[in-house]
Amino acid sequence: MAVNLATKYSSQIAEVFTAGSFIKGKTSSSFDLTGVKTLKVYTPVTVPEVDYTRDGLNRYGTVTEMQDIVQELKMTQDKAFTLTIDKGNNLDQNMTKKAADMLRLQINEQSTPAADKYALSRFAMMAGTIDTVSEAPTKDTIVELISTGAQTLDDNLVPDGDRYVYVTSEVYKICLLYTSGECTDGRAARADL
Numbered sequence: 001m002a003v004n005l006a007t008k009y010s011s012q013i014a015e016v017f018t019a020g021s022f023i024k025g026k027t028s029s030s031f032d033l034t035g036v037k038t039l040k041v042y043t044p045v046t047v048p049e050v051d052y053t054r055d056g057l058n059r060y061g062t063v064t065e066m067q068d069i070v071q072e073l074k075m076t077q078d079k080a081f082t083l084t085i086d087k088g089n090n091l092d093q094n095m096t097k098k099a100a101d102m103l104r105l106q107i108n109e110q111s112t113p114a115a116d117k118y119a120l121s122r123f124a125m126m127a128g129t130i131d132t133v134s135e136a137p138t139k140d141t142i143v144e145l146i147s148t149g150a151q152t153l154d155d156n157l158v159p160d161g162d163r164y165v166y167v168t169s170e171v172y173k174i175c176l177l178y179t180s181g182e183c184t185d186g187r188a189a190r191a192d193l
Contacts, residue, residue: 009093009094009096010096011094011095011096012096013096013097013101013105015105016109018108018109018112018113019113020108020112021112021115021116022116022120022166023115023116023119023120024112026162026164027119031073033073033075036075037074037075038072038073038074038075039072039073039074040070040071040072040073041070041071041072041073042068042069042070042071043068043069043070043071044066044067044068045066045067045068045069046066047061047064047066077118079111079114081106081110081111083102083106085097085099085102120166123166128156129152129156131148131149131152133145137171137174138174139174139177139178142171142174142175142178143178146165146175149165150163
């Protein structure tokens with residue numbers, strides 16, 4: 001006579017690892033495109049100062065109407081997804097798939113990485129200064145490359161608060177090698193990357 005062993009399914013769902021958004025909370029949320037495809041934003045243009053003159057009608061300089069520049073923000077992505085949880089199938093799977101939990105999984109595993117990938121590609125394409133490096137960064141060049149980028153931001157009066165450097169895990173490892181003092185050219189290790 002045979003021994004028949006039972007099979008059991010867990011009522012818990014096994015989730016894959018996700019990183020969360022690298023972008024959310026680090027970019028401006030001042031402008032809202034909800035309900036529109038295009039949003040226009042004014043940027044006033046200031047004028048240079050002049051020397052004050054005590055005599056005459058133009059004591060403060062020639063009067064001019066303040067000009068402006070219009071920046072057009074246009075929605076370029078309109079993504080969607082669809083999933084169903086069949087009631088009969090879910091009953092036969094011990095009701096393990098709950099709609100809110102499955103929606104959270106979809107957003108964490110698919111929507112958030114896709115949005116971050118798109119945002120990072122737009123950052124790279126729309127940067128005011130694009131410097132292509134012909135060779136991959138090394139532990140001997142990484143700090144100079146990052147410092148050159150920071151200098152470009154400083155020279156263009158970009159506020160120095162809330163600046164972020166987005167790097168691949170390979171470049172991050174190179175940064176760690178640099179800060180751990182393993183540089184080959186004798187420079188002092190820096191821990192303030």
